[in-house]
Structures are given as C-alpha cells and as structure tokens.
Amino acid sequence: MSPSPVLVLGCGLIGTSLALALTEAGVEVHLDDILESNVELAVARGAGTADPVDAPAVVVVAVPPTEVAACVALALETWPDATVTDVASVKATLQNKIAALPGNERYVGSHPMAGSERSGPMAAYARLFEGRPWAVTSRAGADAASIARVVEIAELVGAVPLEMDAEAHDRAVAVVSHVPHVLAVLTAARLHGAPQDHLALSGPGLRDVTRIAGSDIALWQEILGANATEVRAVLEQVRGDLDRVIDSIGTDTDRLGDVLQSGQDGTKLIPGKHGEEVAALATVFVSVPDEPGELSRLMAHTGESGVNIEDIRIDHELGRRVGQVEIAVVAAQAARLVEALTARGWSAYS
Numbered sequence: 001m002s003p004s005p006v007l008v009l010g011c012g013l014i015g016t017s018l019a020l021a022l023t024e025a026g027v028e029v030h031l032d033d034i035l036e037s038n039v040e041l042a043v044a045r046g047a048g049t050a051d052p053v054d055a056p057a058v059v060v061v062a063v064p065p066t067e068v069a070a071c072v073a074l075a076l077e078t079w080p081d082a083t084v085t086d087v088a089s090v091k092a093t094l095q096n097k098i099a100a101l102p103g104n105e106r107y108v109g110s111h112p113m114a115g116s117e118r119s120g121p122m123a124a125y126a127r128l129f130e131g132r133p134w135a136v137t138s139r140a141g142a143d144a145a146s147i148a149r150v151v152e153i154a155e156l157v158g159a160v161p162l163e164m165d166a167e168a169h170d171r172a173v174a175v176v177s178h179v180p181h182v183l184a185v186l187t188a189a190r191l192h193g194a195p196q197d198h199l200a201l202s203g204p205g206l207r208d209v210t211r212i213a214g215s216d217i218a219l220w221q222e223i224l225g226a227n228a229t230e231v232r233a234v235l236e237q238v239r240g241d242l243d244r245v246i247d248s249i250g251t252d253t254d255r256l257g258d259v260l261q262s263g264q265d266g267t268k269l270i271p272g273k274h275g276e277e278v279a280a281l282a283t284v285f286v287s288v289p290d291e292p293g294e295l296s297r298l299m300a301h302t303g304e305s306g307v308n309i310e311d312i313r314i315d316h317e318l319g320r321r322v323g324q325v326e327i328a329v330v331a332a333q334a335a336r337l338v339e340a341l342t343a344r345g346w347s348a349y350s
Contacts, residue, residue: 003149003156004028007056007082008048009071011038013116014087015062016124019047021157024126030056034063041121055079058149061086065222069097076103083146085110085153089173090226091137091166099139108150109137109166112159113177117214130158137166174230179238181212181220182231188213204315204326281310282334283326287347288314290321298325298346305340307333 005028008019012033019029019042029048033039039050059075059082061068068088075084076098084107088094091109098107114132116123134154138147147163154161164172188210191199224231241259248255288294295314302309311328329337334350341348 003058003153005030005053005056006058006060006153007032007053007079008060008062009033009075010062010064011035011042011047011121012062013119013121013123014112014114014128015060016042016045016047016121017114017126017128018060018062018087018112018153018157020045020124020126021129022153023048025156027156038121042124045121045124047121047124056082058083058085058153060153061088064219065090065226069094072098072107073101076101076106082106083108083143083149085150087112088226089177089223091135091169093226095137095139095166105141105143106146108142108146110150110154111135111137111169111173112154113173114159115215117212119216119219127158129154132159134159134161135169135172136161136163137169138163139166170227170230174227174234178224178227178231179234181215182224182235183238184210184213204313207315208313280331281328282331282350283328284334284337284341284348284350286325286327286341288323288325290323295323295325298341301341301344301346302327302337304344305337307337307340 003022006019006022007030008015009032011019011031015031015033016038019031023029023046030053031039031042031048031050033042042048043050056079059079061071061075061084063071065088068086072084072086072094075082080103086094086109088109089111091111095107095109098104101107112129112132112134114128116125116128136147136150136154138150151161151163187206191210241262244255244259248259286298288298299309307329309327309329313326313328315324315326327337338348338350
C-alpha cells in the first residue's frame with residue numbers, strides 16, 4: 001500500500017518539513033496554503049509541487065489549531081476517497097467535532113512530537129521527525145486502511161508511531177510538552193529588569209530551560225487554550241510543589257529535599273534513545289578554539305577513542321574566543337575519553 005499522492009494543506013514548519021521528508025522518501029507530494037508565498041517557498045525548497053491533485057490518497061491538514069476542524073471537514077467532503085489526518089497538538093475536542101461529519105471513518109488524528117522555536121517554511125527540515133514519537137489517535141470505527149496509511153506516513157519520515165486514544169494523548173502532552181513550555185516562559189520572564197552584569201552569569205542551563213520560550217506566541221495561545229483543562233490540572237500540581245519549595249527554603253531541609261528528589265527521580269523516567277532504559281551518563285568537558293574546523297577535529301578524535309557520544313552541547317566562554325563542548329557519554333567510558341582526548345592535545349576533564 002502506497003500513500004501517494006499526498007496533499008499537504010498548510011506550508012508552515014511542520015507541513016513543509018513533512019512534505020520535504022515524504023518527497024525524499026519517494027512520495028508524490030502536492031502543496032497548498034492560504035498564503036501563496038508559503039507554497040512558493042516550500043516548492044522552491046523541494047518539498048513538492050503546487051499543482052492541484054484530483055484524488056489524493058492522504059490529505060494532511062497542517063494549518064493553525066483553530067482552523068483544523070473546518071479544514072478537515074472540507075477535506076473529507078472534497079476528497080471522498082482520501083484518508084484525512086492532521087498534526088494538531090490537541091486531539092480530543094477536535095475528534096469529537098469530526099465524529100459527526102460524513103466520512104469521519106476516514107479521519108485519523110495524529111501528532112508528531114517534533115518542532116522548533118522557529119516557524120514557517122524556511123525553518124522546515126526533512127529530518128525533523130527522525131526518531132521522534134508520532135501519536136496516532138484513531139477512534140473506534142475508524143477505517144483500518146486509513147489508520148495504516150497514517151502509521152505508514154509516520155514511519156516513512158523516520159518517526160515512531162504510537163497509537164493511543166485522544167483523551168490519553170491530551171493528558172500526556174500537557175505533562176511532557178505544554179506545561180514545560182509554560183514553565184520555560186515563566187523562567188525567561190524573570191529575566192526582565194535584571195542588570196546586565198547579572199545576565200552575564202548566564203550559562204547553558206538557563207539556555208536549555210528557556211530555549212522554547214521563544215516560540216510563536218499566537219500558536220501557543222491556541223494550543224494552551226485548546227488543552228486548557230489538562231494543562232490547568234498539571235499547573236495546579238506544579239503550584240503545590242512550588243508552595244512546598246517556598247515554605248521549606250531555609251526552614252525545612254528534609255521537605256525541600258523531598259521535592260528535589262522527586263525532580264531528580266523524574267528525569268530518570270524520560271525514555272533513553274531508541275526507547276531503551278536510561279543509562280548512567282557522565283559529561284566530558286572540552287575547551288575548543290572558536291575557529292573553523294576545530295569542532296570537526298574534536299569529533300574525529302572522539303570517534304578514534306572508540307567512545308560513543310550520547311549527547312553533545314556547545315557553550316561559549318564569556319569574553320574569550322573559546323567554546324566549551326560538553327560530551328555526554330556512558331559514565332564508565334568517561335575516563336577513557338578524557339585520556340584519549342588529552343593525549344591528542346585537548347584540554348579535557350570529567
């Protein structure tokens with residue numbers, strides 16, 4: 001069974017990234033967007049063609065959240081033989097709206113857990129979905145062939161399809177995506193009015209926590225509004241923890257320790273790569289001159305050591321043309337990597 005041709009409605013970050021990935025996989029992709037300029041940019045990047053298509057096998061709705069239901073309804077009516085899916089990040093309310101429509105059995109909700117703080121077709125990337133979860137939220141009565149087509153699309157672009165019901169999906173994304181975004185925003189907001197010499201102390205930890213706070217505001221207003229009940233429930237739990245921290249700082253070390261321990265334990269619950277159990281990692285810190293070719297030389301020497309890189313992060317040292325590369329490796333191999341890099345002239349420690 002082939003998903004060709006695919007019609008992507010909406011050429012923003014997700015729609016164009018999906019079109020790029022499907023085109024690379026050999027799928028015939030057609031593009032449409034209310035903004036002609038978005039289509040032109042996506043076509044120029046090789047994401048597909050702007051030519052109309054009479055009988056798409058799959059229609060992917062990748063429009064802003066408030067427009068998804070109407071767009072899905074139009075797609076079901078316009079292409080009576082097509083599977084219709086969407087990439088919206090909130091599913092239950094949407095699915096309930098579509099359940100009453102003619103042809104609703106051909107609708108299969110989906111949500112790729114991938115994105116960027118950037119937006120638009122120029123931010124699109126064909127590898128955006130590789131290794132990322134892709135929720136498939138079919139309901140009872142959905143056409144089996146349509147479900148299979150959506151799963152196949154996720155697999156074609158390198159994602160990992162996970163089938164679940166819409167309500168469970170919305171509870172899940174509140175915890176793993178929506179509330180973390182709110183907390184990143186609140187942390188970044190505390191920087192307003194801080195003296196410049198205070199901000200000069202910023203390190204990679206602050207950048208990690210606040211990076212997603214730069215995402216599209218209008219989009220996130222729609223997402224949080226659509227999943228308000230689930231997000232509010234998690235935020236109330238966060239408020240309880242915050243109250244415990246405020247009450248225990250400087251007065252109750254044990255109570256404060258319980259909150260900190262709960263957070264540390266929570267980090268161990270995040271699945272590791274390939275869904276494997278999270279391995280104990282250690283970080284090797286390496287000073288790297290901020291010059292062309294130095295990072296690639298470091299990567300080559302790391303490869304020669306025989307130690308696998310689990311993660312990597314780059315930070316720049318204040319006032320110096322030197323970067324600090326943090327290489328995460330399995331803890332038992334950290335000393336081996338430090339020794340190998342030091343022998344090759346790098347300033348490295350763990």
